[in-house]
Amino acid sequence: MRFRRFTVVCALAVLAVYALLILSLFYFFDGAAILTALASKRVLFSIQLSLVAATIAAGLALAVAVPAAYALSRYEFRGREAVDAILEFPLIVSPAALGAIILIFFSNPVGTWVQEHVLQFVFAFAGIVLAQFIAVLGVAVRFMKSAFDQVPRRYEMVARALGASPSRAFFTISLPLARRGLLASGVLTWAKALGEFGATIMVAGTMAMRTETLPIAIYMRLSTADIKGTVALILVLLTLGLSALYVAKFLFRDRRARA
């Protein structure tokens, strides 16, 4: 019983730490300031920019992550271990270092050529999407792989034996069976992209009405000692993030119940 109590206390302590931090925001809560902040063009732009960039970055990450995760979950191939190990790369290096690495890439001849002939990334909207994409890609693959791992291989094996090509077995069996896990992973990826700060600020800078995402806007408000404005933006980000997490948890829970 003592051990059980100890573990439960630890679990509740996790909740207490985060709840305390969130509740402390309300010390500076000012309804009028929130309304003013939400009505400002700059804040609305930041919200819109964050939502659009995170959606594109998460969408691109998923487009790569779903097939990559399937390959990691199902096939043995040369380089598989290396791919699996590199997935944690964005987590190991700090977000700021990740952003710096991207910046350095665009300073080399290849990166400069890309900037000049393909697309401008540094201090541009494309840079925000790229920074978020790179920051979430590894995690997205890890999430998706876990979703595919949950689907027993025997379903695909039977589908193949019944005459389905590998792609038909994937689209008609594996994908539908992993659907909820993939959706939940997608939502988490999107939430992570939405909150991305370090890499984004390094690549895209802090230009108001151009590259100022919601996390950057929070940073900018705080740097000018606008606490109430900062709290207002944090609450907006918190609402968006927690809603996404709730959706993801709902999808995961349903998947576990069906398993």
Next chain:
Amino acid sequence: MENICLRVAEGESHALLGPSGAGKSTLLEVIVGLRPASAGRIELGGRDLKGVPAEKRGMGYLPQRLALFPHLTVRENILYGPRSRHLSPAAYRPVVDSLVEATGIEALLDRRPDTLSGGERQRVALVRALAARPSLLLLDEPFSALNESLRHELWHLLRALQAEYGFTTLLITHDLSEGFFLGDHISVLIDGKIEQSGDRDSVWRHPASVAVARYLGIRNLLEGTVVDLSDSLVTVDCPAVEGRLEVNLLPGRPRPAIGASVFVGIRAEFVVLRDLDHPPREGEFILQGRFVDVSVAGTDVTLLFQPAGKDLTLEIGVNRRLLRRFGIKADQPVMVGLPRRDLLLFTS
């Protein structure tokens, strides 16, 4: 796997028997095309299947855990094969309708697999595997999770379907009764090697090796040395019974040399109980001793017999009726006979 050579004739029901871990499922997955073969060759109707992917082999596969697609209805499950093989409805509908009717699953077509009972799932999986008229149906212990009566019901159903549609079947199982009920032809796979392959009766009556005999449940195995040899008879000196056993030599089986170490075996049900007051019969090796244990399992009774003064225990199989009729009890003195016609010879 070692020197596997398995031939399944068209229209035959072939059972591959073997203990768990013998490599049966691996072999089946290689045949289906779900696992690459590191060496060797698989042919189907004379066509080499090397490099042919699973979906182009035209086989039906029923795995141990059935793997009915949980997100599809029974109907969608059944039609998955014909649709994947791009068959026209005109080509598959008569077969599917007839299979659905024969297995009695008409009422289940719009249901999902998770709402079906164990027996219903088996039927659906069987119809799904047969719906695209496979050239070979591969069954991987498909009935192992069912209770006894349901298993028997499905065995009869499978036999009936096979008689009606004439499909070729390769079944793998570790269950002897299942293998011998469903297989016309039996192969025994032990430690990655096919130890014996032959028709059902010949495998059951004449196991080819000690390993097969043990696997088929023959526990009465006596070690001995060949002391005499004629065209049709081998005399083996068995220290365990302090005597010489005469064993018929089967045509086609290797002849042991004089002095060779061999095993003599007899099935528990072929050891006969003899009356202490009557003389032994011709062609029987007689042992006197007592029963040391009587185990009853349903209608089957296993008696453990120990010959007097010998360090040996023989298993005798009788039924419960005989047990009652003769009032057999543990520690009872008794005489048993080992008929020559039922003795089996295994070269070491």
